[in-house]
Amino acid sequence: xxxxxxxxxxxxxxxxxxxxxxxxxxxxxxxxxxxxxxxxxxxxxxxxxxxxxxxxxxxxxxxxxxxx
Amino acid sequence: xxxxxxxxxxxxxxxxxxxxxxxxxxxxxxxxxxxxxxxxxxxxxxxxxxxxxxxxxxxxxxxxxxxxxxxxxxxxxxxxxxxxxxxxxxxxxxxxxxxxxxxxxxxxxxxxxxxxxxxxxxxxxxxxxxxxxxxxxxxxxxxxxxxxxxxxxxxxxxxxxxxxxxxxxxxxxxxxxx
Numbered sequence: 001x002x003x004x005x006x007x008x009x010x011x012x013x014x015x016x017x018x019x020x021x022x023x024x025x026x027x028x029x030x031x032x033x034x035x036x037x038x039x040x041x042x043x044x045x046x047x048x049x050x051x052x053x054x055x056x057x058x059x060x061x062x063x064x065x066x067x068x
Numbered sequence: 069x070x071x072x073x074x075x076x077x078x079x080x081x082x083x084x085x086x087x088x089x090x091x092x093x094x095x096x097x098x099x100x101x102x103x104x105x106x107x108x109x110x111x112x113x114x115x116x117x118x119x120x121x122x123x124x125x126x127x128x129x130x131x132x133x134x135x136x137x138x139x140x141x142x143x144x145x146x147x148x149x150x151x152x153x154x155x156x157x158x159x160x161x162x163x164x165x166x167x168x169x170x171x172x173x174x175x176x177x178x179x180x181x182x183x184x185x186x187x188x189x190x191x192x193x194x195x196x197x198x199x200x201x202x203x204x205x206x207x208x209x210x211x212x213x214x215x216x217x218x219x220x221x222x223x224x225x226x227x228x229x230x231x232x233x234x235x236x237x238x239x240x241x242x243x244x245x246x
Contacts, residue, residue, distance in 0.1 A: 040245065
């Protein structure tokens with residue numbers, strides 16, 4: 001089982017650009033891109049909380065457990 | 069609060085100091101050998117308490133100089149490691165594997181200097197008294213507080229080097245978190 005980041009789905013739902021989200025939560029677009037592609041070891045609770053606040057969603061809306 | 073700017077500034081200065089030291093030690097040693105080739109009289113002055121033979125051969129004098137230069141060469145190698153470490157720090161690469169590796173090497177350099185000093189004195193004492201009649205030859209073994217200081221500093225830096233490697237690995241892992 002692996003954890004998949006569904007950030008791109010939430011961004012599309014909220015009609016928000018990656019650049020705007022990155023600026024709002026204070027991380028680089030490069031890091032946000034890595035997060036979207038799942039090429040990171042983990043996400044800090046602090047960052048997750050900021051994303052949830054910016055996108056008005058719950059952590060469960062962004063993360064999903066998927067069978068490999 | 070970090071000390072990044074202070075580290076960069078001081079490292080730039082220390083990089084210059086270590087480079088200047090390396091150059092001046094090398095030039096000084098070469099000039100000393102070139103202009104003032106050591107004689108048994110000089111060796112007697114450098115080894116008080118040891119009955120230096122006045123009949124030393126040129127090869128024995130060369131051997132004493134070579135043995136005496138081993139700790140100096142190790143100092144130069146250690147200074148070079150310090151110079152490379154300061155260059156890392158100057159570039160802002162503080163908590164990195166490279167910096168930790170250099171600190172460990174500096175520690176090992178100090179340990180080797182301590183060992184070389186411990187071994188070179190007895191060797192030199194045998195070489196400078198070899199031509200003396202039986203009973204006048206000597207083997208001088210000494211352990212000074214300076215040597216102990218070098219050993220302690222070497223051991224300390226070796227341990228810090230290991231700890232820094234762990235810290236650098238943790239930092240690298242932490243950077244993979246967003």
